[in-house]
Amino acid sequence: MMKVVAMLLAGGAGTRLTTLSEERAKPAVPFAGKFRIIDFTLSNCVNSRIHTVGVLTQYRPHSLNDHIGIGKPWDLDRARGGVRLLPPYQEKKGQRWYGGTADAVLQNLNFLQTQGADLVVILSGDHIYKMDYRPMIAQHIDKDADLTVAVMQVPLEETDRFGIMSTDQDDRIVEFFEKPKDKDKGNLASMGIYVFSAEVLKERLLEAHPKHPDLDFGKHIIPGMISAGDRVYSFRYGGGYWVDVGTIDSYWATNLELTRPNPTLDLYADRWPILTKSEERPAVKIGPQGKVLSSLVSNGCVIRGLVENSVLSPGVYVSPGAVIKESVVMNDTWVGPGARLDRVVVDKDVYVGAGAVVGTGNESVANAQMPDKLFAGITVVGKSASIPERAVIGRNVLINSSRAEQHFPANGRVADGKTV
Secondary structure, three states: OOOEEEEEEOOOOOHHHHHHHOOOOHHHOEEOOOEEOHHHHHHHHHHOOOOEEEEEOOOOOHHHHHHHOOOHHHOOOOOOOEEEEEOOOEEOOEEOOOOOHHHHHHOOHHHHHHOOOOEEEEEEOOEEEOOOOHHHHHHHHHOOOOEEEEEEEOOHHHHHHOEEEEEOOOOEEEEEEEOOOOOOOOOEEEEEEEEEEHHHHHHHHHHHHHHOOOOOHHHHHHHHHHHOOOOEEEEEOOOOOEEEOOOHHHHHHHHHHOOOOOOOOOOOOOOOOOOOOOOOOOOOEEOOOOEEEOOEEOOOOEEOOEEEOOEEOOOOEEOOOOEEEOOEEOOOOEEOOOOEEEOEEEOOOOEEOOOOEEOOOOOOOOOOOOOOOOOOOOEEEOOOOEEOOOOEEOOOOEEOOOOOHHHOOOOOEEOOOOEO
16 A cells, blocks of 8 residues: 655745735635635545645745644544644755745655655645545556646636646646746646655655756656656546636635535535634624625624625624625624625725725726736725725725724725725
8 A cells, every 4th residue: 555645835925815915825815714725625635535744834834834733623633644734944054945846845855754655746735626636646556657747728818827738648748838928838737736656756856956946846847857758647637626716806706606506616515525623603693684695604703784795704793784795704804884895805803994885986997006916806905904984995905904094095085906
């Protein structure tokens, strides 16, 4: 029986999520009410019977560390195997940050060795999907592969975001292009899910590192292995649903898709549960004026206003007369009487003053400071911000973390595309 160890890359800053990843790593960002993004990959591991998992952390890891802890919610609090948090390795010369995805694994080869790994599954902690990794592992063994790459077809206009490859009739990868600018390389894309034979992985990492301090799987390891004649194969993902929620518009849309009558991603399937660290909170309370339509509302919420097509994390309070529409609201946010949220993503511990209107105006006016990140009409409110009473906040607005009343204009109006 081959020993399989998963290495979960969870150190990314996720800058495209703006203030949501300002104080936490992207995999630790709340998602779908009570979950974190990383819960999906961790749950895939345990549901696939992979019970030895290394989580490679780097950027602002505290929230992630607190969430994972000793791994009990995922049955990973084990004497043998289990989950291990792996920050950048401390050398005699001092601490060295992870230079790239492959460098992160290189710095933790001792973990793989002590765990007796025969096969290593490399995973990303910031994608939303359900996948049984066992068929991919079985194919890897059957083909006596050195590396197997999970692939799916993507729209041609999105190929510059992925590693793109071409294969022969036996699914062996013959060409690999990392984020090509040309659209003529095909649309068979890497999902960032790899199965390596452990000894081959060690050899290729040690060989490549002297030339590439920023050692990366897509840029260096995979193309190098193909050029060297290693047995590199593709595995076609049949799950259908896989989303990178690395942008504000994709994060917002993926959350809201879960409120539809028949969402593509089923969070309620007993056969493949998504596990998480749950907070001990009372049941949802809906007051006499409260109304909830087509929404996900988490434990500990008190609803005395209207919530429609929205996702609320634990502990959100919606005052009488308040209206929340097509919004994602995170833990312990207080929405005052008569306030209105429309197409807004709100981080934790936010105070929305009475009568404030957040998300109104011209959605075609992109954010002046971040036009490539806030352009879809969604306004973002950072952690612990306080929005003044009767404020009027436009669309594509960014309110940074911990902003207080004195940071807002005297008249309380923030125009479309502005930043506070």
